[in-house]
Amino acid sequence: MQRSGNFRGSLFMCLAMAGFTCNDALVKAVTGVMNLGQIMMVRGAFTSILVLLIARHFGALRPLRLLMNPMIGLRILAEVGASITYISALGQLPLANASAILQALPLAVTLGAALFLSESVGWRRWLAILAGFAGVLVVLRPGPEGFTLAALSVVASVLCAALRDLCTRRIDPAVPSLFISSITAIAITLIGAVLIVPLGGWEPMTPVSIGYLAGASLLLLVGYQCIVLTMRNGEIAVVAPFRYTSLIWSIGIGVLFFSEKPDVWMITGVAIIIASGLYAFARENKRRTAAVAQTSQTLSPK
Numbered sequence: 001m002q003r004s005g006n007f008r009g010s011l012f013m014c015l016a017m018a019g020f021t022c023n024d025a026l027v028k029a030v031t032g033v034m035n036l037g038q039i040m041m042v043r044g045a046f047t048s049i050l051v052l053l054i055a056r057h058f059g060a061l062r063p064l065r066l067l068m069n070p071m072i073g074l075r076i077l078a079e080v081g082a083s084i085t086y087i088s089a090l091g092q093l094p095l096a097n098a099s100a101i102l103q104a105l106p107l108a109v110t111l112g113a114a115l116f117l118s119e120s121v122g123w124r125r126w127l128a129i130l131a132g133f134a135g136v137l138v139v140l141r142p143g144p145e146g147f148t149l150a151a152l153s154v155v156a157s158v159l160c161a162a163l164r165d166l167c168t169r170r171i172d173p174a175v176p177s178l179f180i181s182s183i184t185a186i187a188i189t190l191i192g193a194v195l196i197v198p199l200g201g202w203e204p205m206t207p208v209s210i211g212y213l214a215g216a217s218l219l220l221l222v223g224y225q226c227i228v229l230t231m232r233n234g235e236i237a238v239v240a241p242f243r244y245t246s247l248i249w250s251i252g253i254g255v256l257f258f259s260e261k262p263d264v265w266m267i268t269g270v271a272i273i274i275a276s277g278l279y280a281f282a283r284e285n286k287r288r289t290a291a292v293a294q295t296s297q298t299l300s301p302k
Contacts, residue, residue: 009234010242012226017246019223021099024090025253026216030209031091035199039087039213040192042205046217048185051178054221060176064183072180075167079184080191082160085153092150094260099250100139100270101154106240106277107132108162110284116166128280135272141265181224240281244274 027039034042055061067073089098107129114121121129140151171180196202230239247270254260 006234006238009230009232009239012230012233013239013242014245016223016226016230017243018249019219019226021095021246021249021253023216023219023223024099024250025095025257026212026219027087028090028095028258030212031087033209034203034205035196035201036084036088037192037195037197037199038202040083041189041196042192042210043213043217043220044185044189044192046214047220048182048189050217050221051182051185055176055178055182058176058178060178061182062176062179066175066179067183069171069175071167071170072175072183075164075171075180076184076187078160078164078167080188082157082164083188084191084195085160086157089150089153089157092148093154094262094266095254095258096247096251096260096262096270097139097151097266098154099246100266100273101136101151102158102161103244103247103270103273103277104132104136105158105161105165106243107280108158109165110280112162112166113169117169122283125280125283128276128283132273132276132280135269135276137269138272139266139269177228236281236285241278244277247274 027043030039052061067076086098086102110119110121110125111129113119114126136155140155168180233239251262254262
């Protein structure tokens with residue numbers, strides 16, 4: 001039965017990564033015809049409408065006074081920061097490179113949990129974290145020409161996303177995730193609207209660009225829903241490695257639609273990031289298994 005659940009969970013993880021990567025590709029496709037603020041506002045508006053309708057259907061809307069919760073407010077700010085930095089980088093960086101750097105997110109979350117939530121991290125996982133970040137440096141390319149503002153923006157996006165995930169761990173589980181998603185989508189829309197004029201003003205939109213952003217918002221929802229289904233069906237140690245399928249999508253889309261060619265730095269960095277991430281997943285699974293076994297032994301009758 002668990003094997004079947006793991007298969008479904010792995011499939012949902014692959015679908016989630018496909019949704020997120022195709023969303024990135026659609027956003028990247030419009031970065032040349034409108035500014036960051038306009039992209040955030042238009043995509044955010046579509047997303048807000050869809051999420052609010054779903055949240056209302058499931059009765060997940062809550063009073064706005066919940067926004068006074070510091071963790072919810074900080075999570076929203078972190079999500080806005082992640083959106084700003086990542087979208088701004090997509091127009092200037094190959095899709096595969098941006099996706100590769102983003103794969104360091106689980107390692108960044110582990111690092112943050114160790115530093116700020118006092119979670120236990122053994123020396124092996126510390127080595128995996130350091131190796132993963134070394135892989136990010138390789139993707140960035142050693143030397144002045146590699147450390148571009150766009151590449152560093154993706155690194156900033158990883159840090160913001162890690163902060164978002166750490167805040168999520170501290171939010172009361174009784175607060176519906178759909179409510180948090182709704183408020184976050186609205187916040188991104190409003191921030192995007194504020195940024196339009198400072199970043200150059202509103203640009204006329206074609207039906208194609210509108211369709212791209214509408215499709216991007218729908219793909220985001222598909223991705224998030226598939227992540228939920230992933231965690232409900234499969235064991236995290238089994239399904240988590242399938243997040244790296246996003247690299248297959250990003251490389252393929254980059255080559256076919258954006259005429260991008262992965263270089264040796266990117267491929268080497270990706271290999272290091274994936275290897276360190278898989279090792280960290282394996283060590284975490286071993287730690288949890290040992291903890292469960294110890295608990296079972298303690299509770300078993302003598």
